[in-house]
């Protein structure tokens with residue numbers, strides 16, 4: 421039987437939906453039925469394994485899966501020797517220090533000698549060590565934020581997105597020490613040239629999907645006399661496409677614009693007299 425590449429995806433949690441979405445956008449068809457543990461894509465040699473995110477790095481190391489998607493926090497904390505194939509950019513979150521509302525906090529040095537509750541002793545330990553701070557860790561795997569109130573910790577270090585849970589427990593976020601996004605990880609050696617080839621095909625598609633997500637397709641009308649200036653504002657993939665409008669002196673310009681420069685470009689185009697600016701998402705984009 422032909423070989424398949426096996427990808428481990430979080431079964432149900434914050435990473436699941438976006439992980440499946442990115443693979444679907446690669447044109448890979450599968451059921452994504454949460455009740456099953458394992459399934460195969462119907463049009464690509466890829467097999468899915470749905471598991472807890474904590475288990476993914478070890479499954480990859482042991483060959484149960486070949487690649488997987490996890491938060492960088494989980495990957496760094498476990499420190500299993502794999503490689504990050506791509507930073508996928510979603511599931512952004514931060515690991516922060518939080519202390520009781522009434523505690524004065526001036527920096528990591530304040531934590532000297534304290535008991536800190538965390539699920540990330542390795543990441544936190546590394547950062548405190550760099551700063552020459554010695555603290556003891558209370559290792560908990562959930563409900564970290566209740567530990568100061570029940571008297572088993574003086575401060576906590578946990579993933580934060582809004583801070584609302586912290587406030588409910590009488591804590592305040594005082595310092596972000598680490599930021600994380602979802603990453604695609606894999607063994608340094610996948611193990612077979614057939615699987616290597618499948619991985620390469622998959623990566624090509626993922627890159628095209630990610631590149632497309634960071635660009636917009638922009639179409640606008642422009643007085644022809646300003647065409648020269650426009651090429652300095654919008655690059656396009658090679659250069660913008662220009663077509664003549666029926667109305668004399670006007671052209672229509674089509675180009676791609678990076679998402680993070682979009683509003684700058686938009687304002688400059690408006691200043692040049694551009695009209696009818698249409699912006700649409702790009703589904704896939706290759707170089």
Ligand code: ATP
Nearest residue numbers: 433434435472473474491494511512513579580581
């Ligand atoms: P599992 O049952 O699979 O072990 P879990 O409870 O450990 O799930 P989730 O809460 O689903 O995990 O979080 C998975 C990952 O999502 C985290 O490791 C982190 O990278 C990211 N994440 C955590 N909190 C947030 C957040 N508030 N916003 C965005 N991403 C987050």
Ligand code: ZN
Nearest residue numbers: 472473474475
């Ligand atoms: Zn988990």
